[in-house]
Amino acid sequence: MDHATAVSNAKEIADRILAPAARQNDKEGRFSSEAIAALGPAGLLGLMLPAEVGGAALGPRTLASVITTFAEADASAAMVYLMHVCATATIAAARQGATVAPTLRDISAGRHLTTLAFSEAGSRSHFWAPVSRAERNAANVHLTAKKSFVTSAGHAQSYVVSALSPEGKTATDSTLYLVASDTPGLSVAGPWDGLGMRANASAPMILEDCEIAPGLQLTDDGAGFKAMLEVVLPLFNLGTSAVALGLCRAAVAGTASHLNSARFDHLGQTLGESLQTLRAQLATMQIDTDGLAARIDDLVDHLERPRDTTMLRVLESKAAAGEVAIAVTSTAMRVCGGAAFSKHLAIERLFRDAHAGAVMAPTGDVLRDFIGKAILGIPLF
Ligand SMILES: Cc1cc2nc3c(=O)[nH]c(=O)nc-3n(C[C@H](O)[C@H](O)[C@H](O)COP(=O)(O)OP(=O)(O)OC[C@H]3O[C@@H](n4cnc5c(N)ncnc54)[C@H](O)[C@@H]3O)c2cc1C
Known part of the structure; x- marks a missing residue:
């Protein structure tokens, strides 16, 4: 393919x-x-x-x-x-x-869906610092953890789970494990009823003394943090930026469609024909959306040809994309007015979904802290 x-x-x-x-x-x-x-x-x-x-x-x-x-x-x-x-x-x-x-x-072969179970109730958005600790028992390890949000919870065939290493000394001495969905002790701990991203089952999960064989330990002891930063973070930040771009494009298309179809019958004009202010706001949405697309292209280029600035671009991309998606979908809500507010249009779903981007770790706030530290030469962790 x-x-x-x-x-x-x-x-x-x-x-x-x-x-x-x-x-x-x-x-x-x-x-x-x-x-x-x-x-x-x-x-x-x-x-x-x-x-x-x-x-x-x-x-x-x-x-x-x-x-x-x-x-x-x-x-x-x-x-x-x-x-x-x-x-x-x-x-x-x-x-x-x-x-x-x-x-x-x-x-x-298309038979297996997997997902990440990093965030914990104890360390919240600081996913790089699990508070659960794996315990070694002979060759196997046992995992007991409260995972706060797991997308696809109960629907995936496996979960990539983080925990502090059995002998880890610092908060980031984590290890990653592959936990099959039928592992005894693994369960979904509650429903998912979010403001946005409502159809992705991001429910909490509990691991209660889950026994993991050595072959399912994905990283060396303590090397989970490195895998999070080097393997997961670039893809996750690129992907969340791409989600934001999709939301922005849908918001532009939905807004344009509304401005072209909703009418002031007493004036004999569509909203778009009638109101220059709405056209200007639509234009701003388009400019921001195309700006985000260019940013994503730039990040893709940095990932294809890594260089000194690649990690900075990885951090910047998600931070910027979250803000752009919120701004563009908020403008769409305003431009489409009551039709959006009353849920006649899909715009309000886009608006709600867009807010998840800034909340998902690394959050926009944390990314800004990292970027500021990187510029000043201060260690990130
Ligand atoms: C739809 C959805 C799906 C998710 N899916 C998954 C998943 O599949 N797997 C997974 O592991 N997790 C997942 N998460 C969890 C997510 O990544 C975060 O861990 C979680 O949303 C953060 O929760 P919190 O707001 O309680 O964090 P908190 O840490 O309590 O954050 C509260 C506020 O403090 C700010 N803040 C925190 N630390 C700093 C800092 N150092 N500097 C400045 N500000 C800071 C945050 O930006 C935020 O505004 C998902 C979350 C959502 C909403």
Whole structure:
């Protein structure tokens, strides 16, 4: 599969499955199993995996396009896909000796959805500092943890779980483990009823003395933090930026459609024909959206050809994208007025979904702190 085929497959799924169901799934907080079932045959679950395990071996450019395409139709499904790709990359980067090849082949074959379970009730958005600690018992480890938000909770076949290493000395001495969904002691701890991203099942999960065999330890003891920063963070920040771009494009399209169709019958004009102020706000939305697209292109270029400024771009991208998505969808709410407020349009879902980007860790605030430290030469952690 090449880039164009992947994006066209994503568009077909977005048009056929995501867009028609997005409104109802959002209303009911319903996870779209149909969307996930379609991703496998389309070759998208193993998008970035190497060909040896059946993957499409495509890069960040394709990932960004696929996620943007999904998010234009349904940001919840786009987030589910993004968390899957991030977790898959972590599994693929597993240490020597990890028995992950069957999982990777299942992912490529479209039989396996995975996700990240990093955030904990105790350390909140500081996902790099789990408070749970793995305990070693003979060859195996035992995990007991309260994971506060896990996208695809109860729907994934596996979870990439962080915990402090058994002998870890500092708050970032974490290790990553692959926990199968049928592991005794693993359970979803409550419902997901968020303001936005309502259809992605980001529920809390509990691990109660889950026994993990050595082959399912993904990183060396204490090397979880490195994997979070080097494997997960670039993809996650690129992907959340792409989700934001999809939301912005959908907001521009939805606003334009409303301005072209809603009428002042007493004036014999559409809203767009009648009010220059609305046209100007639509223009600002378009300018901001295209600016975000250019930023994402720049980040893709930095990921394809890493250089000194790559980590800074990774940090900047998500921080900026979260703000742009909130600004563009807020303007859409204002321009579309009562029609948006009364939920006649999809705009209010975009507005609610856009707010998740800034909340998801690393949050916009934390990213700004990191960027400021990086500029001043102060260690990030
Ligand atoms: C829809 C959704 C899906 C999610 N999916 C997953 C998932 O799949 N896996 C997963 O592991 N987690 C997931 N999360 C969790 C997410 O990544 C965050 O950990 C969580 O939302 C943060 O919760 P909090 O606001 O309680 O954090 P808090 O740490 O309490 O943050 C509160 C406020 O303090 C600010 N703040 C915190 N630290 C700093 C700092 N150092 N400097 C400046 N400001 C700071 C934050 O920006 C925020 O505004 C998801 C969250 C959401 C909303």
